Amino acid sequence: MLKWLKRVIYTVLVLFFLAVGVFFAIRNPQLIHLDLVFWQGPELSVALYIILAFTVGACIALLVSSVAYLRSERQIRVLNRKYEKARDEVDALRKASITKELSVGKE
Template sequence: MLKWLKRIVSAVLIIFFLAIGVFFAIRNPQIISLDLVFWQGPELSVALYMILAFTFGACVALLISSVAFLHNERQIRVLTRKNEKARQEIDALRKASITKELSVGKE
């Protein structure tokens, strides 16, 4: 129904964040060397390190959320099976109750 509005808003947001990224890269041309405890990184621009950090964080967040998603999907399947078994049991009890009433009524 409002798919076109969602697409327009998504496109505007993507263009906005790309513009911010380009502006950040232009305003921060400094070359730095990343020095971690056990690793010395190559000399790259601040913007490139920021983009790499953002990309790494997004990948980690995607991995963690996919694990949670898969766990929830498994739990949904288990609960659906339990629900189906309970429905079958209720149907069997209803049928047994109806047949009992019919047999009592014939006597």
């Protein structure tokens, strides 16, 4: 039930930000030269440079978060292996104590 609401909210947000971006691009048609320390960019509109900056920032954030995600997935796999090993050890100890009790009970 909440999936459709979530989808609607995401769609409305995306459409809102697209509308703001288009409005910003229409209101700022000025052309500028981007002059960095070692590189001089071509003459493009202010809106295009800002959109490019946001896109590059989003890609960098995606890369950094994917590294953290992969690191946590690796840690989960390691901890699952340790858990399985400990569970197998506990099961073996339980079986050993049951067989010991049975052998003591037979005497």
